[in-house]
Amino acid sequence: MRTRADRCPGVLRPWAAQDGLLVRLRLVGGRLSGTALDRLLTVSAEFADGSIHLTGRANIQLRGLPGRGGALTPEALAAVASTGLLPSRSHELVRNIVVSPQTGHGGGRADLRPVAARLDALLCGDPALAALPGRFLFVLDDGRGDVLDRPADVGLVALTDTHVQLRIGDRWGPVIGIDGAAARLVELAGAFQAARGAGPDAPWHIRELAGPLERSVAADSRVPAPSGPLPFGDVPGGVHVPVPDGVLTGHHGRSLTPHGELVVTPWHGVFIPQP
Template sequence: MSVTRTRVDRCPGVLRPWPAGDGLLVRVRLIGGRIRSSQLAALVAFAEEYGDGRVRLTGRANLQVRGLPGADGRLAPAVLGALAATGLLPSTSHDLVRNVMVSPQTGLAGGRADLRPVADELDRLLCASERLAALPGKFLFVLDDGRGDLVDHSCDLGLVALDGEGAQLRVGARWGEVVDLTAAPAALLTLADEFLDRRGSGPDAAWHVEELTADLRRAAPADPRLPEVSGPLPFGRVPGGTHVAVPDSGLDRAAVERLTSGAGELVVTPWRGVLVPGGER
């Protein structure tokens, strides 16, 4: 469908902060919500020194810090350097386009396949392509490991695991071909490259696959092995760990210390929670 834009894409990142009333707001993108405990601790320390002291969660399983100093829509150089030192800015050229949502429990419990290697390869190939840095900041990849928690989540491109070896691609609101999981990252980025060919330019350029004037690919029938929708991950004890709800006000140092105590890696979830593998929190 054709669209008429009244504004340019201003989805925030680290190098393109959002000017809020209390200072600049940055969004830190996480692949599948995964973050090392040491990185989260470093980020809240950064927020205390330069921002409002809190780390907030987004509905795309990313993190935000607000109240940061800067000028002309950019972080002050010392602030940007301190944020980069957390290890949470692996690519400056692709900061805005590393939008990859994954079933949070994948590789921890349940599901039909561990999609962490698939997500990591997708991110690696995405960042290796100079051209794909031009994807819109709102363009989203969604990977469901076959448990059905993200099968109904809107996406631009994605996949749903059918078993331990294969998955059916998602192309906007339609189904694509069935591919081997090892080939899935390259297949998704081929589609993303075609989207760039087709999206147009100027204020009417598409931000999403569903905004194209014609289908990106001919739709395929839904594979009968696709899972039913399972719904959001509940809070509390779940297979693989504990899903901790985070208030809109975010995480302060004390909350981060509770989450990171004894945990090597955490998973930020699309339901504004943090999955802590293992024991209670």
């Protein structure tokens, strides 16, 4: 049983580390523009340790930031916000959406970028969901199986370019049309939020609830086997560049900023889409 609320860091709820404050910026599906990366590197050079740290959920962190009373200084907060990577201050902790990094660029059964963007918009548009635990995770696999082995609270896997099967905790949900998938995921998150209750002992994950949110079904025969991490080097749709130990230094980061679109991956790498 949980005895405390989660403490996942955000920009407005930083973690106090030995080298200063640590903040996490959540990227939907790891997507990051070269312009935003350039600005973020400038902010890190001025206020943090000069690098950008990648997480296993394809998010990014800054370390060594200045603080006052457990919060970022106003100057540091304004600088981080200027990157454009803090689109919702009320929901910043709950925008945990992992997506197949190559989706829409190479391989896969469906382009899940519109689904992920719609999910993020609906999630941020529901005031009640701002209270989701910071560890609650959405996982969207485009049918190639690359993120299918990630433990999800709610998610989906593409079966075709028009249909997906839902994931609900450790169980499988129904097969539905892809057009309604984002709304259905938000409904499930809302059902979890209502079922978990409040207080320090409230569950962080669907699998911790006393009972299932809804009836489970068998996995569809079209569900792929997990394919494992995306290899580094040339891959369908682009290049997967390794980031040793997940630390993107200023020099390495500047070499990536000329690219218009980048995708941070869950394997300490950056996918560079190419035509």
